Amino acid sequence: MTSDGLLLLEIAASVVLVTAWIALVHRRLDAQVRLYAIQSLALAVISGLVAYLYSAPLLYLTGALFAALNGALLPWILLTVRRELRIPPEANMLVSVRGSALAGLGCLLLAVAVVGPLTPLAAVPAAGLLPISVTVVLVGLFVTVSRRKAFSQVLGILVMENGVFLAGLALTYGLGLLLELGIAANLLVLAIVSRLFLHRMKDSFDSLDADVLRSLEG
Amino acid sequence: MPLEWTVVLLLVPAACAGLVEVVPGRSAVNGVAIAGALGSLIAVLAIVQQVLLQGTAATPMDALYVDALSAVLLLLLSVVGLASILYSVDYLGREGSPHSLSLTQLRRYYAFVLLFLFTMFLVGEANNLGLLWIALEGTTLVSALLVGFYHTRKSIEASWKYLVLCTVGLVFALFGTLLLYLASATASGSAGASLDWTALIQSAPRFDPGLVRLALVFLFVGYGTKAGFAPLHTWLPDAHSEAPTPVSALLSAGLLKCAIYALLRVDAITLRMPGFTFATWLFLGFGVVSVLLAALFILVQRDLKRLLAYHSVEHIGIISIGIGFGGPLGLFGAIFHMVNHAATKAALFLAGGDLAVAARTKDLDEISGALTAIPATGTVLLIGGLALAGVPPFSIFASEFLIVSSGFQAGDWVVAVILLVALAIVFGGLLLHLTSALFGPKPRQGFPGIRARVVGTALAIGLLLPLVVGMGLLLPNPFATLLHDAVRVVMG
Numbered sequence: 238m239t240s241d242g243l244l245l246l247e248i249a250a251s252v253v254l255v256t257a258w259i260a261l262v263h264r265r266l267d268a269q270v271r272l273y274a275i276q277s278l279a280l281a282v283i284s285g286l287v288a289y290l291y292s293a294p295l296l297y298l299t300g301a302l303f304a305a306l307n308g309a310l311l312p313w314i315l316l317t318v319r320r321e322l323r324i325p326p327e328a329n330m331l332v333s334v335r336g337s338a339l340a341g342l343g344c345l346l347l348a349v350a351v352v353g354p355l356t357p358l359a360a361v362p363a364a365g366l367l368p369i370s371v372t373v374v375l376v377g378l379f380v381t382v383s384r385r386k387a388f389s390q391v392l393g394i395l396v397m398e399n400g401v402f403l404a405g406l407a408l409t410y411g412l413g414l415l416l417e418l419g420i421a422a423n424l425l426v427l428a429i430v431s432r433l434f435l436h437r438m439k440d441s442f443d444s445l446d447a448d449v450l451r452s453l454e455g
Numbered sequence: 456m457p458l459e460w461t462v463v464l465l466l467v468p469a470a471c472a473g474l475v476e477v478v479p480g481r482s483a484v485n486g487v488a489i490a491g492a493l494g495s496l497i498a499v500l501a502i503v504q505q506v507l508l509q510g511t512a513a514t515p516m517d518a519l520y521v522d523a524l525s526a527v528l529l530l531l532l533s534v535v536g537l538a539s540i541l542y543s544v545d546y547l548g549r550e551g552s553p554h555s556l557s558l559t560q561l562r563r564y565y566a567f568v569l570l571f572l573f574t575m576f577l578v579g580e581a582n583n584l585g586l587l588w589i590a591l592e593g594t595t596l597v598s599a600l601l602v603g604f605y606h607t608r609k610s611i612e613a614s615w616k617y618l619v620l621c622t623v624g625l626v627f628a629l630f631g632t633l634l635l636y637l638a639s640a641t642a643s644g645s646a647g648a649s650l651d652w653t654a655l656i657q658s659a660p661r662f663d664p665g666l667v668r669l670a671l672v673f674l675f676v677g678y679g680t681k682a683g684f685a686p687l688h689t690w691l692p693d694a695h696s697e698a699p700t701p702v703s704a705l706l707s708a709g710l711l712k713c714a715i716y717a718l719l720r721v722d723a724i725t726l727r728m729p730g731f732t733f734a735t736w737l738f739l740g741f742g743v744v745s746v747l748l749a750a751l752f753i754l755v756q757r758d759l760k761r762l763l764a765y766h767s768v769e770h771i772g773i774i775s776i777g778i779g780f781g782g783p784l785g786l787f788g789a790i791f792h793m794v795n796h797a798a799t800k801a802a803l804f805l806a807g808g809d810l811a812v813a814a815r816t817k818d819l820d821e822i823s824g825a826l827t828a829i830p831a832t833g834t835v836l837l838i839g840g841l842a843l844a845g846v847p848p849f850s851i852f853a854s855e856f857l858i859v860s861s862g863f864q865a866g867d868w869v870v871a872v873i874l875l876v877a878l879a880i881v882f883g884g885l886l887l888h889l890t891s892a893l894f895g896p897k898p899r900q901g902f903p904g905i906r907a908r909v910v911g912t913a914l915a916i917g918l919l920l921p922l923v924v925g926m927g928l929l930l931p932n933p934f935a936t937l938l939h940d941a942v943r944v945v946m947g
Contacts, residue, residue: 355666374630381623390619397626404630408637412585412650419589420629426596427622434603434615441608 628677745772788857824897
């Protein structure tokens, strides 16, 4: 049973990695948001599996919370915002699809190189998930800096936070319910504040490319 | 049950943030905001007294914990908070004031400012690295709304940049926090793993150095972005210059110190690891880059608020170098400098706002003769400017002197000399800018936007100026004790 659990864990972790990578190369914003939702649900599953495998029952709750917020509510907010503001459905990429794909690979290699040499990790059972989580953080960072649309920047940050959540699961079985709740509340507020700013940007600039935000220099 | 001032300090601004939304009329709204800031200051003073007597002020649950180091932060936050709100009354709060807000906007403004104070107080009171992170991310979310408060194109640009950069930074910091948690878990067995200061400090000597090094990289990039370390500072001049002036003062004097405080807490942990010097190098490295880069930008800057913003980068660099030099002298200088820079910079932002209103421009090239046209504001700017440039006998000179001496004492000659050179450049740059704006011929028609005497502004600056001038001459005994205790918190 435990080995089945570990197999499931590996499958779910692969889903997290693959969704990050596809979101990186996919041009459609809505698809990217849905990939983010799938990734979040996979993370919720991992949370449940870690709870089961390492008898950390609080992680069932964390996982449920995560599924509700990151898997459903945040994607819903993002999709609504895109429709409200009539943001064109295609991502505006500074780096080509091929370049992005290579960058995703680079993120993975970098993550393995950074995390590999850490000796104390041998003692942590789920430490194998750490390179994946670092990759997801880096991919999120890449999305944030390589896309012109302010909308994509928000999505990139949310992907980064997903990576950190996975690291939390892998290393510490989560930070405890209270802190997870605090972090979740922050994420929700971030989404609301971003939505507000996107509306203001639309009103003032009539464009949501971060490119128009270039007047303040020096 | 005795009154828990640590809890009161959080309840007061939170409650007042709710109250400003419901009380009727402008003067009531202004009054509630002032009451919130004043109440916070009183709570902080009570906490400081408790810390001086007992060493700490904790709550039964141990979620909140205040020692001398956090008490210094709370003190500077509450003083700057009160000054900023007093100033806001004249600047935004009254009808006919230069940037007068509608009643609805004014309610919202004060609610945000009070929530901003709440999150910053929580930074100072959190006994837990995770809670600290939540509080700091909270400061970003609230203050981004304040930076973008005017809804102008530039302010939207500045606040978006601020929100995105600092949030990305903080995600890194959260990752670093996790790694530190892992270090604590592997050092003490998973049962003893904790993110509480008190626990982390206990188990720090057994932490794995490799893991902590990686954690520090993430924590420095994360909290360093928020603190305004160059080259991660790019959000800072935009946010400081586009925010309403009282908010600029809060950002520069308060928020940056919150991020430095988080790094000081991390430093306190790594100082307990035998032979571990990585944090020292990070502090010195970021400090040197910040000081040098800021010095260059200060020379060419013409916008008053951006000039002050780059000075923040410079002074954050100086504080960072002081922490890097370390030892009782360096740390004392750095923590003292946090307070001095907060008081001086807040006074300058507020007086500078006054100047910009009177002259109807922020461009220093277009301003001249301020000292004769608006003598009171002009004098404050002159004193503040000299203080900021590190001229004796002002307080900033005192702490800079301590920091430079500690560098020579520690044998870090290279960094100490670099710091001195940068300070000389900044001194020249600041005098260049200020002499033309303050002295020089007064415009023939005088300044177009001069306001009648303004009580709130006078009170706000009157609160800060004695600190700018006085603490360079005489350090009151209880405060000196508090600073010494704060150094001991960091060093052990």
